[in-house]
Amino acid sequence: MGVYLFTGFPGFLAKQLVRELAKKEKEAKIYLLVLPSQLEKANEELSLLQYHHIQFEIIEGDITKEMLKIDSTNLERIYEEVEYVFHLAAIYDLAVKKDVAYRVNVIGTRNVIQFIKKITHLKRLIYFSTAYVAGLRKGTIYEYELDRNQSFRNHYEETKFWAEVEVQREMEQIPTTIIRPGIVIGDSLTGETAKFDGPYMILNFLQRLRYSPIIPYLHKENVELNVVPVDYIVQATIFLAHTDETTSKVFHLTNPNPIGTKEAYALMARQLLNKRPFGVFPLFLSKALLSFSFIRRWLMVEKEALDYFTCKSNYDCSEAVNYLRRSGIKCANFNSTVDTMVQYYKKHQYNKEKRILIK
Structure with missing residues (x-):
């Protein structure tokens, strides 16, 4: 039985990934890290996921806090049980102010990384970046590229760039797959x-x-x-997350055409x-x-x-x-x-x- 932890629920992409994973797995346990302000909505969304072979559990927390503000009892269980972490929690607003974006996207990701280091049986971190970490660069952008001294259109792009820098810095210690979607529809x-x-x-x-x-x-x-449809993103991500050769790799889930x-x-x-x-x-x-x-x-x-x-x-x-x-x-x-x-x-x-x- 696979054991998973998702951040970003009940956001749309996290919800779609959880739904797809539930379809694929014969048996699994899925922890959903949810902000206190989102608990009611998360429970509503969870009630719609009628997959009786999956154990769902909502964990109250906050990625902007140390140890994700998870209580000690839940921390010990997660450290011992979780095998896969899908980190999606982020600010996606193009007009977001810099301090808000930095706190959630950069500090939040840094906190998730430190948290993950204490997980005993981790098989994979699946981190959601964006193709637009390339910022204002022109021409062909390759999956293996990140820092090319680029500038950015907005604070969303810039803070997602710095968040991916944090993730790539730890890839030798943490088995990681980085997903960079295009514009999701x-x-x-x-x-x-x-x-x-x-x-x-x-x-x-x-x-x-x-x-x-x-x-x-x-x-x-x-x-x-x-632009890429969300069903392509979730199907591709679930496949790549469970493929051994994709560890320590970055993937543009962008439209080939x-x-x-x-x-x-x-x-x-x-x-x-x-x-x-x-x-x-x-x-x-x-x-x-x-x-x-x-x-x-x-x-x-x-x-x-x-x-x-x-x-x-x-x-x-x-x-x-x-x-x-x-x-x-x-x-x-x-x-x-x-x-x-x-x-x-x-x-x-x-x-x-x-x-x-x-x-």
Whole structure:
């Protein structure tokens, strides 16, 4: 029986990973480290996971505190029992303030590493980074690269970079697999997603312009938009976590066939509004308008999201594709998932729980 510890529950990606793991395992015990403020929601989500062959246990804790603020009784059990740790807890907001991001993403990861060192039978740490630790680098970004003196678009990218530095520094002592996803969207088959952030902000923007006679492009350049469905991320991660040869490796779970930003924008406009974009509204004007909070809130778009329309990077995922080839797990292209994505958005666009807080 495998014994697992997850941070980041009841977040969407952690929840999807737990669900996938429960499907794969014949028998397992899963500890879920949950913030006190998230206990009620975690219990609600856990009640929906009807897997009677899996033992679930919620552990109250906080990664920003030493020993993750787990009480001594639970600490001893976890140190003795846990074999796999999936560390997903992080701040993912592109507009997050630096001190908050640093406390959770960097100090939190540092605390998790120190905690893990006391686990007796650890087989693997699976750490969730992001492909965007590459920051503002241009050209091809390889999985084995990390520190190339890059600068960053926002505090999210920068603190995730420093967090991965912490993880890689300990890889000789701790058996580790690092996962770097691209921009995660909903399930390729159902469209299910937790929040309408990232590319969904473009749908928010288009929805606000639904009565406009002209839908302009937001940028004249057509750069790579690397979006990946969440089901690819979870299936690939579970496979890589249980493959012996993937210890001490880094994997870009990015789309091997990324779409261009203009093509993606046109596809979303067609699926949502049945319109074709025409002309260009300069990106610098869009950013200027989004400097006003009332416009950001009305459009439901963060200013920082527009920076990814100028991202001139290609995230090589050869290592991941090579290992996943034996599993049959493949990443769906955006063209084949956009309809499901938009239909889910249409159905849930007025659900307040799906909206992110725009400040």
